[in-house]
Amino acid sequence: MSNVNAICRRKHAKFFMRFLDLLPSRLASHDSTRVTIAFFAVCGLDILNSLDTIQPATVETIIDWLYRYQVVSKEGEVECSGFQGSSTINTSVPNENITKYKWGHLAMTYTAIATLVTLGDDLKRLNRKAIIKGVAAVQRDDGSFSASVEGNEYDMRFVYCAAAICAMLNDWGTVNKEKMAEYILKSIRYDYGVSQHFEMEAHGGTTFCAIAALQLSGQLDKLSPETIEGMKRWLIFRQIDGFQGRPNKPVDTCYSFWIGASLKILNAFHLTDYEENRSYILSTQNTTVGGFSKWPDSMTDPFHTYFGLCGLSFVNEPGILEIMPSLNISMRAYKKLKELQGHWAPQEPEECSNCSIIDIE
Amino acid sequence: MSDNSSDEELAPDWIPYRQRSDWADVTPIEQDDGENPVVVISYSEKFKDVYDYFRAILASSEKSTRALELTRDALRLNAANYTVWQYRRDILKALGCNLQQELQYIDDVISDNPKNYQVWHHRRVIVEWLNDPSDELRLTESVLSMDSKNYHAWQHRQWAIKTFNLYDNELEYVDRLISEDVRNNSAWNQRFFVLKHFGFTPEVIQREIQYAVNRIRLIKNNESVWNFLGGILHDGGASISQHEEVLAFCEELYNNNVRSPYLIAFLIDLCQEKCLREENAESREALGRRVAELCDGMIREHDVIRKKYWQYVVDSFQLKLNRLKANNDGERNDGTS
Numbered sequence: 061m062s063n064v065n066a067i068c069r070r071k072h073a074k075f076f077m078r079f080l081d082l083l084p085s086r087l088a089s090h091d092s093t094r095v096t097i098a099f100f101a102v103c104g105l106d107i108l109n110s111l112d113t114i115q116p117a118t119v120e121t122i123i124d125w126l127y128r129y130q131v132v133s134k135e136g137e138v139e140c141s142g143f144q145g146s147s148t149i150n151t152s153v154p155n156e157n158i159t160k161y162k163w164g165h166l167a168m169t170y171t172a173i174a175t176l177v178t179l180g181d182d183l184k185r186l187n188r189k190a191i192i193k194g195v196a197a198v199q200r201d202d203g204s205f206s207a208s209v210e211g212n213e214y215d216m217r218f219v220y221c222a223a224a225i226c227a228m229l230n231d232w233g234t235v236n237k238e239k240m241a242e243y244i245l246k247s248i249r250y251d252y253g254v255s256q257h258f259e260m261e262a263h264g265g266t267t268f269c270a271i272a273a274l275q276l277s278g279q280l281d282k283l284s285p286e287t288i289e290g291m292k293r294w295l296i297f298r299q300i301d302g303f304q305g306r307p308n309k310p311v312d313t314c315y316s317f318w319i320g321a322s323l324k325i326l327n328a329f330h331l332t333d334y335e336e337n338r339s340y341i342l343s344t345q346n347t348t349v350g351g352f353s354k355w356p357d358s359m360t361d362p363f364h365t366y367f368g369l370c371g372l373s374f375v376n377e378p379g380i381l382e383i384m385p386s387l388n389i390s391m392r393a394y395k396k397l398k399e400l401q402g403h404w405a406p407q408e409p410e411e412c413s414n415c416s417i418i419d420i421e
Numbered sequence: 422m423s424d425n426s427s428d429e430e431l432a433p434d435w436i437p438y439r440q441r442s443d444w445a446d447v448t449p450i451e452q453d454d455g456e457n458p459v460v461v462i463s464y465s466e467k468f469k470d471v472y473d474y475f476r477a478i479l480a481s482s483e484k485s486t487r488a489l490e491l492t493r494d495a496l497r498l499n500a501a502n503y504t505v506w507q508y509r510r511d512i513l514k515a516l517g518c519n520l521q522q523e524l525q526y527i528d529d530v531i532s533d534n535p536k537n538y539q540v541w542h543h544r545r546v547i548v549e550w551l552n553d554p555s556d557e558l559r560l561t562e563s564v565l566s567m568d569s570k571n572y573h574a575w576q577h578r579q580w581a582i583k584t585f586n587l588y589d590n591e592l593e594y595v596d597r598l599i600s601e602d603v604r605n606n607s608a609w610n611q612r613f614f615v616l617k618h619f620g621f622t623p624e625v626i627q628r629e630i631q632y633a634v635n636r637i638r639l640i641k642n643n644e645s646v647w648n649f650l651g652g653i654l655h656d657g658g659a660s661i662s663q664h665e666e667v668l669a670f671c672e673e674l675y676n677n678n679v680r681s682p683y684l685i686a687f688l689i690d691l692c693q694e695k696c697l698r699e700e701n702a703e704s705r706e707a708l709g710r711r712v713a714e715l716c717d718g719m720i721r722e723h724d725v726i727r728k729k730y731w732q733y734v735v736d737s738f739q740l741k742l743n744r745l746k747a748n749n750d751g752e753r754n755d756g757t758s
Contacts, residue, residue, distance in 0.1 A: 082462075088465070088499055091499050092501055118459075124457070125458055147453065147458070150454065155479075155480040161479060161504050211506060211542075212503055212539075213541075249610065249652075250656055251648035251651070259579060260579060261607050262610070297644065299727065306570070308604040308644060328730075331730040333729070336726055
């Protein structure tokens with residue numbers, strides 16, 4: 061096999077290790093979302109089956125670092141529990157005025173917990189009750205979720221994050237799942253893709269968010285058979301060689317995950333062309349310094365590297381671990397999570413993997 | 422993921438806050454990332470300086486003109502920091518600032534960061550406070566003139582239109598975008614959004630079928646307009662096969678050797694639907710054969726990348742048809758016994 065046709069696993073592992081360590085100053089625009097970069101790096105190493113590249117001591121370091129970003133609201137105060145994405149407003153001397161601005165953010169909470177699980181943490185330091193309260197606190201009347209208690213947008217992305225958090229902690233608290241499903245159903249477009257918010261244009265990323273949230277909340281059966289077939293059509297039509305995110309838009313490596321995972325959940329991924337997909341993804345890898353980009357010969361980044369590898373996992377690339385599509389972590393991490401959930405459990409253990417509900421021939 | 426923060430955007434004669442006499446009363450506060458942090462950003466000196474002072478004003482809860490200016494610098498270094506945006510809004514509110522000026526400022530920030538969520542969110546909040554959407558169509562139009570598929574701009578535009586009932590001239594705008602680029606899926610979606618607001622009357626459906634058909638004649642292999650056509654028929658309450666003129670149009674294209682996968686997919690849907698409604702057994706068989714033939718063409722020649730999908734479509738259809746037949750036979754047998 062020639063180099064361009066093979067996946068450069070060790071180089072990608074090194075690529076992720078660099079991002080775990082130190083980012084150049086030009087990446088300061090990611091200062092408020094450092095946790096997501098840790099997620100891509102750690103989970104990326106995991107699906108490369110290279111988690112052992114991180115020294116055991118460093119694993120502990122990352123876990124400790126993540127827990128420092130956990131926010132737990134006090135009784136009687138505004139509910140804003142969850143994880144911050146960074147330490148930008150953390151100071152060595154606690155300050156009440158600053159504390160008022162420390163809010164959990166759903167995307168950071170989701171990626172922090174997923175990273176902890178992947179690293180093998182026992183989640184004992186997680187204040188699960190508080191986090192679920194924090195999720196419920198940002199649900200809106202229309203069923204959608206805001207990213208944080210104030211100051212942020214609300215849309216399908218945070219519907220997904222909310223569902224993923226509740227599914228991982230196996231606790232939906234006072235989150236209104238039915239309202240959430242209503243919001244999702246109202247955002248299905250005339251072409252059967254799902255938009256970021258109601259009547260916006262259907263989009264591959266938000267279609268994933270919607271379908272995954274329905275599965276994680278056990279509500280896929282709210283989609284009619286006609287709708288499911290329409291969604292399959294819309295998703296399958298996104299394949300050009302790799303996948304695009306919207307009709308008439310260029311192909312981009314990350315949609316091999318967003319579209320691929322949606323089709324996986326609907327049990328229709330096997331209807332795509334694996335070889336074309338694989339070739340496209342591989343054409344976007346940097347064989348010199350590792351990493352993937354959205355297009356061939358473009359700038360690599362951890363986001364596209366992680367999702368490129370997920371895309372390869374779906375086409376059964378040797379040496380890449382299997383992905384749990386709706387939680388977007390490895391199956392290995394997912395199994396560890398299920399074990400942890402078994403230890404918590406006064407709740408009815410809610411079966412997450414109801415993929416087979418929707419096996420329509 | 423982009424790296425659009427740059428120190429260069431601060432003016433060349435920019436003086437660090439540490440050296441400014443009018444900030445001498447403030448003690449900067451360092452970020453505390455604890456022991457052994459990971460994903461560390463090697464902040465530039467400027468970044469560190471500005472954010473040290475940002476933490477200081479946040480800690481003292483200072484809401485002043487100079488603090489407002491400071492947030493501006495902080496946002497220039499990282500426009501994605503939602504805490505800084507939130508604090509900026511808190512200052513604007515506390516000082517009762519001129520919000521029209523703020524809109525002007527966001528205009529500039531948006532043109533530098535047209536794909537940044539926080540910037541658009543800030544815009545929305547300010548427009549809500551002002552209860553004045555008079556500039557939003559112009560702003561989004563200007564952003565869309567650079568990138569006609571910018572999702573943020575479309576979202577803001579839809580929000581403004583919905584919230585302040587600005588539907589009146591939207592169809593004209595969308596029409597212009599579609600004539601500039603008939604493959605602009607965002608514009609087709611916006612067209613659907615506006616039409617739905619005014620309601621799908623039979624006249625509207627008729628007009629829109631014609632609109633879509635005319636644009637398909639221009640470019641046949643354009644998924645956006647085919648999807649739109651399907652949506653119009655479906656949302657208009659009619660099943661797609663009830664519009665004979667659409668079927669005739671598709672057959673005409675097909676007979677003229679157009680083999681766009683979108684056309685054939687549309688025909689497959691039409692024929693399936695017609696077939697399942699057909700009472701006459703012979704016509705039903707014929708339509709069934711047509712579906713199989715069309716799928717076969719897709720598999721072998723016209724849409725090879727989706728060959729497994731089209732096999733799945735034809736197989737599922739066959740199953741449905743057999744089930745239907747078995748039901749009908751069952752009924753007939755019940756009748757005779």
